[in-house]
Amino acid sequence: MNMFPNSFISAPNIADWFKFTDNGKVEMISGKVEIGQGINTAFVQIAAEELDIDPSRIDLTAGDTRTKLDGGCTSGSLSMQTEGLSLRKAASAARVVMLEKASELLQSNAGELSIKDGEVFLNGNTTNISYWSLSDALDLNKKVESYMNPKKPNERKLVGKKLNRIDLPFKVTGKPIFIHDLELDNMLHARIVRPPSQSSRLISIDKDSTLKIKGLIKLVQDGSFIAVICKREEVSVKVAEQVKKLCKWSKAPKAVADPIVYIKNFNGEIQTGLLKGEALNNDKINFSTEVSRQYLCHASIGPCCAIACWNKNNLEVHTHSQSVFPLQRSLAAVFKVDENTIDVIHHQGSGCYGHNGSDDVALDAALVAKAIPEIPVRVQWSREDELSWSPLAPAMVTQASAYVNNDGKIENMSLMIKSPPHVKRPVGAAAVNLLSADYLLEPILSPNPIDTALDKGGAADRNSVPLYDIPNLTSQKQIIYDLPWRTSAMRGLGAFVNVYAIETLMDDIASELNLDPVQFRLSHSSDTRIQGVIENVAKLSDWNKKDDGNTFKGIAFSRYKNSGAYCAVVVEIKVDEDIELINVWASVDAGECINPDGIINQIEGGIIQSASCTLIEKVNFENEEIQSKDWETYPIIKFNQVPRTFVNIVSHPDLPFLGVGEAAHGPTAAAISNALRKALGIRIKSIPITRDDIVAALNE
């Protein structure tokens, strides 16, 4: 199943994207959804530019299976590169069709016409013709690809400049914009009663005693899936706790004590993603590192939520899923109904950084609502559900080895990645991949996922090939299926760890050769865009100024997936009892920029989130049971720990868009480590970098 279908397969015609309504508005459809990244604003900006209208005229419907536009999954930092481009074409086609009609009515050449905020002007004079005056006469059931004619870079007026986010005014005033805020008539509240750990199953439930629980409208049970339905939300929280005490669950088998040790020692099938030139012989290796990262939680501030209702003729699901069409197919497979009888409708959720529990809670809501037809049921996951039942980002170990010749040039670099799989998204009947489907009386088990191959963007091995001028390169991975925890995509996937391995090794080599890390990288880069961001961030951070003995700087670079945005980061730290992040500078090249402030916002957020993952985060286990259940057992970065951030864009208005959402993660982590090496002369190879690791390394 292609998670990134071409938008024109499902939405070939202009009418599939735009409708001009008689109130001077434009209804626009998007297959990609807002997950906090600002895509709605960028899409509005692209369309307003091509339509020559004010952005405020656009009303956007995004991620709704009742429309035709199947945008697949909003992931991989691909929305701009894929649908953003399709949208530009579709909007330009609408403009072309409108101008053709206007020139026919005005008996003039299209060249004499111009559009200003949707009104047509003939040689600068008003004509009383607009998208709206023509809307009935305008046939938009025409192929986008037959009419499209996007503006040339020098014709664009609106894109490339800051446009304030269209959602922010609602969010700062507390308007009900989130899925959590949606309230349907007669809606009831439900909570799920989960087993103690993933492979536990229900042995028994004392149903007689549940009948005595006050406020319980209905107990839902299907195999080991248990939920409670109540009228009031806070009652459902209490009732779920009471029901939990009446359940007996099977014990999970013992799990490995230390997943990192297990992963390090794992020996499985080796998949070679790339072998360019010669393989690196063990006896030639003169520089190497082995880095690890622990399991991580998505840890959104708002736990996952969904509302479902089994109406007479359809199942209606309100969700904050990244993949509404694939979710529709997976739900159809679970309930064994035609997918066309399920409407999946997206609403904004709390920040989404990958495949979290949003799809899972949608199935939960549908399962619960089935027990009480024609009444909408809202399922709100608890904080514990969110942290310990969403898919985790897998722990990983990456080995990077290099041969550096006598001229100080890297001749060969080789990476070996060991990791549980990174992609377990719902796609439909072939892989339902929804949490509670495994717990039903007739469970719907999903096959082992395939960790995406490197030539398709990679997953565990994402960014395992350095972009530097190195003639011989190898990337290999071993995927581990026998660790018990459910894992899937989280921001950057393997790139976070692989960039950490490559970019800390680059600094280790530079240091050994007594070379400046910036110069060393530049001496291995003939790509002017790589040089561009590295030189730019060096300038921005005053790199050449000597460290003052109090604060220290480290640099790192990567191009996300080797096909997305280029990003170079310099981190300045101070080390007392802990690592204190002072300033972080970044330079990013995302090709053509639609909304520069949106790009800067994504990079700043990426820097801070990556800093949190690098210095603080780790899932704790006791055997299989996840012990990270609240913000005390899974702390994240706090306001007084964040650095000041300064981001600069290297813009190329004539080059294609490059996704930025995941560009900052790897370089930030490596730059922190490189600054720490400068400060204390130690290399920490395990993430998170904790005070204990630093003390141990200093004592070695």
Next chain:
Amino acid sequence: MTEIFNLNINGTNQDVECDPDTPLVYVLRNDLKLKGTKFGCGDGLCGACTVISDGKAIFSCDTPVWSIKDKKIQTIEGISTSSKLHPIQESLIDEQGGQCGYCLSGIIMRAKAFIENNPNSSISDIANDLDRNLCRCGSQSRILRALEKVGIIEASK
């Protein structure tokens, strides 16, 4: 047993019938339909549910409704009008301080209480106070830039 509580929310008195132990966050969101206050953890550890009670920032998720019956409660809905935003809200829009925005109403309410009670605070004072509010998208540096501006304006009044 349920009871009727007469609550003062955003300057208006309203009756709510519920169990006395009901956390305020549910009363605000579900009984009074004030959805701006968010549920985040239920433990007073993330700040998404922050509201102002008699001028002090509190977590509405671990505040039972019985305990606020004599207090004046302010929520995100009560700090602006349709024509005029609060300076913090304005400044956040100017700085584009936010991504998903789920944490924002709690952060705005805590910052408002802090800046009003401590008009000469530095940005690090504000950051320390906001330690009880989490943001996962990493908007902190932008939010602090926005609050710094408001703090300076308030202090110069």
